[in-house]
Amino acid sequence: MRVLAAMSGGVDSAVAAARAVDAGHDVVGVHLALSRMPGTLRTGSRGCCTIEDSMDARRVCDKLGIPFYVWDFSDRFKEDVVDNFIDEYAQGRTPNPCMRCNEKIKFSALLEKAVALGFDAVCTGHYAKLVEDPDGNVELHRAADWAKDQSYVLGVLTHEQLKHSMFPLAETPTKAEVRAEAEERGFSIAKKPDSHDICFIPDGDTRGWLEERIDLEEGEIKDTSGEVLGTHRGARAFTVGQRKGLSIGRPASDGKPRFVLEIRPKTNEVVVGSKEMLAVDEIRGIRETWAGLPAPEAQRFDAGTDQPGATSESFDILAQVRAHADPVPAVAHLEIGNVDGEPSRELVVRLEEPLRGVAPGQTVVIYQGTRVLGQATINRAYSLSRPDIAGH
Template sequence: MRVVAAMSGGVDSAVAASRMLEAGHEVVGVHLALSQSAATLRESARGCCTIEDAGDARRVADKLGIPFYVWDMAERFKADVVEDFVAEYEAGRTPNPCLRCNEKIKFAALLDKALALGFDAVATGHYAQIVEGPNGRELHRAVDMAKDQSYVLGVLDADQLAHSFFPLGDTTKPQIREEAASKGFYVANKPDSHDICFIADGDTQGYLAKRLGKQPGDIVDSDGEVVGRHEGAYGFTVGQRRGLGLKVPREDHAKRYVVDVQPKTNTVVVGTADLLGVDVIEAEHARWPGPPPTGEVRLGAQLRAHGEEFPAWVSADGERVTVRLDERTRGVAPGQSVVLYEGTRVVGSATITATSRAPR
């Protein structure tokens, strides 16, 4: 097969490209230029897709003897990931830009371009597994649960999955580094990227303040009493405890958390931890890498990357999903994604729109 290997410049994508080549595929390395001013992005371990990362990817491609290209997707990334990120926070929601990047860039824009150019598939360094099941290809968790990235791949649909390869899913991260070192890859010991790649200093609240400006408003307790002020409700998320700057303490000195963000009134609502617990989740924009569930089915629900999986009853109606957790959990915010599992298999994902508490 003719395969585009998405090469970020890290050790994982380097080994993924190498494995696809060893499997007998015709491989072309592609690095995605996602910033209109890459030199302003963070360097070294803290991000991805910087100028130095492009150089690292090119060195690996040269070592493998495969063609290498840089594809400029900065405009698409800005519109579909960066602007979406800002708009979601402004609307009082908490987005995951990595899921949006996978959905809109790596497995939409990149895959679409690859297929248009006559390639058969895209391979990435994500930690997940593809298994041939009774209904076709299935997306499963990686062997290395500490690195499992099936959550951020839950946005793939069946057609995208049919044109994808994840060669690292059966291997642990230490083994990947050993393999990279044995092949003489310069990036064998390169630290992993983390945080949000387009926020140079990791300060999400500061980044949003620069984009959206100061929007002073009230922080109120659950009974409506004003207990503080803020510079923009967009800078808060459900479950947050630090950085609230409350001026009026509770008589019982109980810790308070953000329990609601109300963008229409520019109000942040805080309360005690017991108010955070929810067990009913409404979501939309469902994505199914295989057949969608019919009726009410028993599945596991994961609410954040590398988070706990919760047993739940799930029902789907088109692009809408209702998840009823067995037990209440805290810190679930609109805008986050719920990814559904049957064992290790990813059933689908959806974006959370509302949460509530079922009567006990």
């Protein structure tokens, strides 16, 4: 096969490309230039897509004896990832830019260009597994190393995209083995630290970065009864579950810390309460997609009614709301609901174990066993027993 290896400049994508070469594929390496003003050097493990990263990727390709190119996707990245990140926060939601990057850049823009140029697949260093069912349909599953499993951030991939994807690290037991292999192959990046944080906010100061890009106005901090506890510099820069930066100035009656329970952008209010109040047992997601074929219950619902209040059959799942969180048992169904006064299709997830700090804008990825079924963007998350929060 003709394979386009997406080379970040890190050790995972380097070993993935090397394994694709070893498998006999015709491999070409490409580094995505995602920043209009890339830094010259990384700072520790923060950030990515710097000039140093592109140079590291080039050295790996030279070592492997494969062609190497740099493709400028900075305009698409700014529009689909960075601007989306700002817009979501401006509306009081907490987005996941890695999900958007995988959805819009690495497995949409990149894959579309690769297929147009005659490539059969895009190879990446993600830790995830592709499995064919008895009918030849591709499924996305967790990787062998659950500690490094990245199937969550790939939950946005569609059936068609999975058919053109390749994840050579799927069965690798540990990251240590990947680094050892890189050293054996003579890659200078064998001990290069992993990148963390948001790549376009390399200093890690998300609030400070947002304050320069979102109009923030002073507003009120309230408890769930409506009592005003203090003021804030702008509700849109907060996120559900946040503890730091509230600056209320007086302790709660029980002496315990307060956490952000809800952000109300229309009234510029931040609602706070105890850690226990963060627990939610129902999540409603919009814009659901399926990683492979949809769940049978969803397929049957697609052929049914679209009337408000209509629901699909329920199906058992595991729900995960963060990249490295533990999944929890849940029951899901599709429902024609009402979002902001308009009919909307929702993925409703009822959790058997409450989760804390679930924020609108995050992604809920649903599994059955190790298989990723699909995902949805969280529109609402609440406790069914707490109408004071659920009602807003």
